[in-house]
Amino acid sequence: MGEPRSQPPVERPPTAETFLPLSRVRTIMKSSMDTGLITNEVLFLMTKCTELFVRHLAGAAYTEEFGQRPGEALKYEHLSQVVNKNKNLEFLLQIVPQKIRVHQFQEMLRLNRSAGSDDDDDDDDDDDEEESESESESDE
């Protein structure tokens, strides 16, 4: 979608400007904190580190698969591989599970039900839904 860039974007030197909207970052931070206040200092730093995180994740996923070869397309499965390989990205495993076939998923469900619910987390339920949708899409 859209035209490929003829030139790679130039790396910006660190400045006080951010690519990402601070107000939205604050909203996300507050939603995960039951209590506590966020200083502008922290908000700014979190926004900067989020930018670093995006660059690191996208860069690692692309490099892992293609090295420095230009013109390739970064896809979900490349991100999924990076997440599964790195220990400090374990918190993303539920967000970026590796894709499996529908019959494997159904078998997992069957085993889960027979074994009783080991995981009572709502997150797991959400994951099931996401995986189901994902598999349906891949089959089409």
Add this chain to the structure above:
Amino acid sequence: MSNSEDSQQYLNDMLVKEEDEASGDDSDKQDGGIMLREQDRFLPICNIIKIMKVPVPQNGKIAKDARECIQECVSEFISFISSEAIERSVAENRKTVNGDDLLVAFSNLGFDNYVEPLSIYLQKYRESNKSDRNLFLDASYPHNEDGSSANDAGKQ
């Protein structure tokens, strides 16, 4: 300067508004915590794509599923770090999360490679607050960030 800061904030707010208008997503429920609208749960995808393009070689493309995937990863990352940071300030009986809490959070959660650039940003931010804000904008800066990125690439 306060004018530039207000301008920056204004631009950010305008961007958020545009994003809100552009988004047609249904609202999404979250268990526990604050209920967020779908468009508030994520950062604007056009901004994320700009950042993703930096490490991708010339003419590299980013598939739609990868864009949306990273959008979710980013929100999870912010929540993950925030939860860790707040725990430290609460343990020390403080109501406010500060920059050092964030530093410790990154270190505790296995993001040691972020601590150095974060420390530099923190130092620069505090300096700019003490004196003229333009100091941050004008300061010449060694590319430690590039160094960190290179290190990250090497570790993979």
